[in-house]
Amino acid sequence: MPYTPSGFFCDRLIRERERRDGEGSLNKPVRFNGQDYNTLRQECLQRKGLFEDDSFPATVESLGFKELGHKSNKVKNIVWKRPKEICENPQFIVGGASRTDICQGDLGDCWLLAAIACLTLNEKLLYRVVPQEQSYSENYAGIFHFQFWRYGDWVDVVIDDRIPTFNNQLVFTKSAERNEFWSALLEKAYAKLHGSYEALKGGNTTEAMEDFTGGVTEFYEMKEAPKELYKIMKKALARGSLMGCSIDSLVPARFETRTVTGLVKGHAYSVTAVEECKPSQQKDNKVRLVRLRNPWGQVEWNGPWSDNSKEWATISKVEKDKLQHQSAEDGEFWMSFEDFKKNYTKIEICNLTPDALEDDKIHKWTVSVNEGRWVRGCSAGGCRNYPDTFWTNPQYRLRLLEEDDDPDDNEVVCTFVVALMQKNRRKERKMGANLFTIGFAIYEVPKEMHGNKQHMQKDFFLFNSSKARSKSYINLREVTQRFRLSPGEYVIIPSTYEPHQEGEFILRVFSEKRNTSEEIENRIEADHPVPAPASAGEESEEDQQFRTIFQEIAGDDMEITANELKNVLNRVITKHKDLSTEGFSLESCRSMIALMDVSFMDGTGRLNLQEFRHLWNKIKQWQGIFKDYDADQSGSINSYEMRNAVNDAVMCLMSRSGFRLNNQLYDIITMRYANENMNIDFDSFISCLVRLEAMFRAFQAFDQDGDGTIRLSVLEWLQLTMYA
Known part of the structure; x- marks a missing residue:
């Protein structure tokens, strides 16, 4: 379910602080x-x-x-x-x-x-x-x-x-x-x-x-299981892995129903042992057995090697004791590994580290954990089937730095496991939440873009295919898959199958060797904003109209209040029929005056003609960018395009390029300024940019040593946020 910006982001800051402590x-x-x-x-x-x-x-x-x-x-x-x-x-x-x-x-x-x-x-x-x-x-x-x-x-x-x-x-x-x-x-x-x-x-x-x-789970469908499955299961149990299995029920009406063999479809079983025994009539061949348990504490397999089957008479008492065989209706039973493969459709193994399913060497796996969320209208782009929005999903840069110690076929590869887990869906069931259908794709980053932490744009995904991806999109809490790729730099795109689905997730990457994984745009950076110079030369007809209107409203003191600014702007903006706006609100105009006050919090709360001209130049620049992104000329822009529109607009005001926001701030902008249809009108677009620049200017005024951090008293914090 949706989170308020304050709730989600305050919780996130608290969690990050707790981890540090x-x-x-x-x-x-x-x-x-x-x-x-x-x-x-x-x-x-x-x-x-x-x-x-x-x-x-x-x-x-x-x-x-x-x-x-x-x-x-x-x-x-x-x-x-x-x-x-x-x-x-x-x-x-x-x-x-x-x-x-x-x-x-x-x-x-x-x-x-x-x-x-x-x-x-x-x-x-x-x-x-x-x-x-x-x-x-x-x-x-x-x-x-x-x-x-x-x-x-x-x-x-x-x-x-x-x-x-x-x-x-x-x-x-x-x-x-x-x-x-x-x-x-x-x-x-x-x-x-x-x-x-x-x-x-x-x-x-x-x-x-x-x-x-806190482990990582991998699934095997029995029909696609590797030949060495028995060895994998035995090794996994020896290393402390947890193991379960089930029989798929294709017909919902037959969910959790008992079959003639005593097994139950649509029901979860525990795998509690994997052993071998040697029947007396067989010279060399050993029988591979699997012990399972029904959580009901009753209802057991009645086929070969079940509690009272004739097969137990073929092995010695020593073998029976080793297998802890007993005839009791306790839900636990043995069956042959071959019958296990025939009857069960899925097995899942939860490993403390992923090495339990590999060779006999124990590896020290590294793990990186990233928290993220999909926000409707901003970063909930859906899968690759939706190219217009797929690129807006959260993106995580993965650097595979060292190849495996013992590659197969002399390949230089890195083995890693990606695990995408959606959060809190079970807890939110009472509010109607269900599991999303989720998955992920992995793209190789071109060498010329290595080290570039910019969000990959729409065109990149239109002209590049994925290097690897999750086997399928599925409505499980977690989707996990193992990959082997060459050392290099990659970008992982986790997503829901459909766009506009809002929720939180964590993305874990386990690798045999050193890797780094981080969210793209995880820092807010900017060069110092420098006001755009006023245009030189003769006044345009529009400038002359503004001067006339300004003088008419401002009076003898040649200064206007927020309410007067609202009247000036709306008299002009109504002439632009191609903009979807009901006019600037009084609150927007107050923010504009706060932005233009040179001393910020000690300003007059009014604008003179020079400040007004400077403000209007900004608005005209932003208006041009707004129209560029309003491709269908509807008078508003789609919230998914807001990311690029904001960047373009603010970079117009920078002395040099280098402005970058993080994904959490884009999420806040969308929730704060988009309407119920996830569109942003002209007034909201301008209000967003005014507030963004004003807060940057305020921060830089406090950051006198330029180290990117400031310390505020409660009073200073309230003055800053209430005025801006």
Whole structure:
């Protein structure tokens, strides 16, 4: 959903400052909703009361907004209870956290539970997400906390332990042990992170896997899987990667339905082991097996190597013990790797680093993370199918500086993984948000343009094809792909498939060797503006008309106020029938006077004839540029062209070229000055340029040592912003 300029950009500045201070790391996670676990827990212990979380209360609002909302019959009999009200001797973890502690309840979040089951296989990862030393005995205060990776930062989420129940049974995730609650509380913390339990309905296992690890995920379609898939899976598990799989359901009506073999379509499974065994009747050949788990905690595969199948009789007790074989309806089962490939359609592997899928050598991958957003009318250009707007998407310059150590076929290449993730769409479901269809394209930058940080223009993309691109545009939270390209300079264009779709994203680039990745136009730069000289020579007829009108309105003191300036300009501008404008507003004219006041904040608030002539020369120059971009002569310009129009207009006032804004400022300009149809009329165009130049002049007046930074008191800041 759209953000206000102040909200989005203030949040961004805060995040950047937090990163500089170490906030967001594993050792210093961001406090979600500003809640500090240790402080809140100590307060509860001191007052001898149990924590109640006002930011995620035990009410319908925390359950959901539609199927679990106020109007739903499902929520009428739900009672929130603490574990001590549900059973005797509740425990946070009983006998160690294991995959059997996760049984799905009445919520379609199998994707999340499959990821939790994978998490239990790696104790180090598990206890990053589920901090230890939490219990229902020592210093119990009804408060718990969990940690998740959230769009580049680790966040610590605090919850109370009130859980939804029906007839004294947990409604959602539960453990096979009735008195064990870590998995139910983890689900609650994840629901809080996304706004409600209902927000967790439906998803992709990789989403939760990445939120548990900060890793990067790669997909394999079984029909296109590499020959060495078994080796890849075994190696990935050995290196701590999380792994899930599913069977596509092409018919929505058959979503999550059981097949005759006991497998469920449209349902997420965890891959919990990959092993080999040697049946006694076979001399040399080993059987490759895969162990999977259904988050339901029941409903299992009934084919070869299932719990009670005849195949188990062909191997020794030692082999059975090694494979931890047991006949129990717990949702976990073995099957042969061949049957696995035949029955499942997709596998996803979340790696802490991308080297888990490569050769046996362990590489140290570098990663760069860039935050960005698509803004309707400015930087939401859509895919390459929309050439008029595609070029306006955010652009990221990638420099591949060193080739791989062990290239194949003696090629000089750089291996890297691009991961484009859209942000906050799940949390905004209650406002109607769905996942966008997203993807990206990679273009090689010509050598003559290396080091040039300018935004690539429309013509570049019209006459150059992409060097690589994401396999497809798809409505997943993240699109990831591995590439091998020659060392050099490239530009990555992330986009939604359709233009005008507004949202935030992060772009991560993992590479085996050193690379740099940064957003183009990430700095605001400008040479010092120098007022354009007044035109020499005889006055034109228009100048004479202005002098006459000016004298008529100004009176004997030959100065005009903002209201008088409005009358002067609008008497002339109405003669230009080719401009779409209702005339200059009083606010616009006040800004113009602020711009022309030589001493800025200590000016008179009026214009004399010389200042007025100077202002009119500016307006005439800007009017010519406006008409150049008004190609269809509609009297307004498209907001996507505003970027170039602003640059052209301001460069007219520079003593030399070098003016450059950043993408965030273009976003602000569009949101501030474009109308609901994403068009900008002449008055808005002039108002934008007046404000932009005035603020630059003010900044430079304060920046006396020319180092590009200024320090203002609150009073100076208010004087500056209120007057301009």
